[in-house]
Amino acid sequence: MSARRILTACAMLALAALPALPAAAQEWRGWNIHAADYPNGQAMDAFTRMVGERSNNRIRMRTFHSAQLGQQDEAIQQMRLGTIDFGNFNLSPFNNLAASTNVVTLPFLFRDVGHMQRAIDGVAGEAIARELEAIGIIALAWYDAGARSLYTTRPVRTPADLRGMKIRVQTSDLWIDLMRGLGANPTPLPFGEVFTSLQSGVIDGAENNWPSYESTRHFEVARFFTTTEHSNVPEVLAVSRQRWQRMNEAERNMMREAARESAALQRRLWAEREMVSRQRVVAAGVTVIEINDRSPWAALMEPVYAKYAATPALAGLVRSIREMR
Template sequence: MKRSTLAALSLAIATTLGAGLAAADPIVIKFAHVVAENTPKGLMADRFKELVAERLGDKVVVEVYPNSQLFGDDKVLEVMQLGDVQLAAPALSKFSRYTDVLALYDLPFLFEDLHAVDRFQQSEAGQGLLKSMEKKGLIGLGYLHNGMKQLSSSQPLRVPEDAKGLKFRIMASEVLEAQFEALDAAPIKKPFSEVFTLLQTKAIDGQENTWSNMYSKKFFEVQPYITESNHGLLDYLVVTSTEFWNGLPDDVRDTLKAALDESIAYGNRIAYDKEAEDRQAIIDSKRTEVIELTPEERAQWVQAMRPVWKQFEDEIGADLIDAAYAANQE
């Protein structure tokens, strides 16, 4: 056989083998989030990793990066569109750069409990919001609960006047900013990863968060008071880039979506349980006093914060706000 023929044959074999190896390379999904592994989000992410390994084997590898190890929520959506991260679950407040309508979930005293949240999110209106950012290159894949938000502070908060002049850490959200301004308090936008230090050093006076976040991040150890206000919702949107998601093979995408739906349902069940468990763990620690509001005291907080709805009605949509509020009565 001529040398030229042998060379051509060798090149063809090498090319074929190379193509085979390339085809065998797994799809890597980096799932970045900012909370601890023992939170509803952290446990959901780990469950998703397990299910994908069971069902797709070496075809897809999920890498989970908790505790802001890879990116914080303020950066992750940007790098997602560059292909550096494939999945994240930022708080719904984090999407204000991409759409106005998800600010609905930041409105104070909109939902009475997580059951009302579930009813709205599974409705046609709630599911429609998952697609509100497709033109911006992002697609929502599902809602994940953390829980209802409480107020922690360096001093007791029983009525709205008690918050006057205090500095509260918030996520980057105009609605949350307006919420604390309605109390004549000072909202301070800071990353979640900095909250414990800010509280410990008294750079801020308080913050709003769920029982599971306050317990897992030990905020209760550096805050003498927590007011059980249930004034807001902290939910997450499991999100990916439209380019990545639509570029997957159909069978892989379908399997991933099914695994994600199961994982989110698993995380949401944990969220329900952890609200009660972590609340009790904080009380049992005796490191902080949990203040339970009387109906009359809570009504004062509602009255103080409710004008925020009207302030953002044009951006969010009055019909959408009405639909969400109606979920409380079903």
Template sequence: MKKRKITGVLAATLLMGTILAACGKEEASSTKGGGTKQEEPKYTFRLADNQPPDYPTVVGDKKFAELVEERTNGRIKIDVFPSAQLGDEKSVLEQVQLGAIEFTRINASPLAEFNNQFTALGLPYVFESEEHLWNFLNGEMGTKLLDGLEQSKMKGLAYYDSGSRNFYSTKPLKSVKDLKGQKIRVQQSKINIDFMEALGASATPMPYGEVFSALQTGIIDGAENNLPSIDSSNHYQEAKNLILDHHQRIPEVLLISKAAWDKLSEKDQKIIKQAALDSVKTQREEWDKWEERSTKKLEDAGVVFTEVKDIQPWKNAVKSMVDSYSKDYKEVIEAIDKARP
């Protein structure tokens, strides 16, 4: 009897285990079939930016992160690291390609190394106004440029505003003729060096962080950048002459690592992409505020502003240079022409 009782208990235990196991398999299979909701994966990502915490691009980054967290009910969190905390642009970009950092915000110029069609955006005077630029960026070719980065293990999500670039110098700047012979700091790229030569200036490539001391010591006469950068870098303290020729309107780009993108569900990809696009409004509004504040700050500091009323002499000076580059980027140049307001 005793032996039979133990056997019965054992049989009952085995039967219960079989039932529970069967239930587990059914739950798993019903999850695949959409019957039982499976818990969606949680992520904590990092977003690198080399600008200070209150800079317009960082404000845009934070809005993007806020929208993603809100729309995923906290399931996807993006921590924003400003002030180059995760490294300079070049090293961060390499880490994004490797998937070690998931997001970054970078100027479009260096992206020409990965998709050479971005080079066309840096050609001088190709965009006549802010409206012209955004007509292009929001069009089919703007999207195509972003998507073209996927072969380099990253994906473009959205464009941010970076205003227009203008010349500033320790010497007077009233016309294109005044640039002749001046030593102007430029970013290290062939297009910028050729641009300076076309204007009769002497191109002096150097790291951004060395510009202030180079202006102080006379190694360079001037440089070129957007107004908020001239403000935040304190370059205006040394270079009191500013000419608003708006020679380049190169946007910023919000990127995600292809490795991070590929592990997201289609639903999460859509959330990330739309949040990036929706953050642009906040970033552009902040940019406009910064430009206004920077203009007042520079004027109060005694910077002499000269607005170029006739841009044609500037365009004439660089025409052969622009034409020679345009041959390699016909499709992009055509799209830029079609985007004119």
């Protein structure tokens, strides 16, 4: 063997003996519409800490809370393009992108929170995850978002009271049809515009859960809360498919486990926050109108079910959820 070959072989052996250098750290940007101290914000921060620790800080995730990276529809598009790496989204804005998300958005579908959680952790979540992946989003875990009810600038006790009222809804055909079915004039608006729109009279009301109503201070301009509990749409903690495809199986499993642990935390914090938020707005003088019999409201939703659960697959998913015990 020549001297040059001997030197080359020695150099290669020396390089092989060196410890492997860690892969370059990945900087991930995350989106959240809520404030950092909201249950979702706290759970997302726990998720990013766990991923950082379990990846030896190779995956460094930072959540931009309070919609710093844009409103929800914009953030979903950025996620699909890969310019946002992870986020926590309500499923309603996906209604026009993934048909199965319409099912869990259907009004008066779930009997209670436990029923919703069993469905989204099982058959409903599996169906939705498949469709979200097809549009570039990987579902990791499911957060609670509470039962949604109406809040308005004047009392609403029956569907008849909604006639002619302009009610803010999310950007979704289903939500537009839902509110129209109740007799209201649905008005799609970004969430960040609701307070000023209520204040100026552009809208007469909106619909959301107790923590959102309280934390945004919407109760200051819409003083009547009607417990229709017409919808209990879960939320998804997800990552961009572009990021996911660059991860190995061990990293994916680690991230899914961290996401599930963050979901357990979020659900516990959510239940606590709902009680506190209701107490706060009642103490501030809000009039709570309790709806004990929701059957007159639910009866108006038959056309919504006929339209949005029309295929055999979607009708079968509705049936599976209703039969759950």
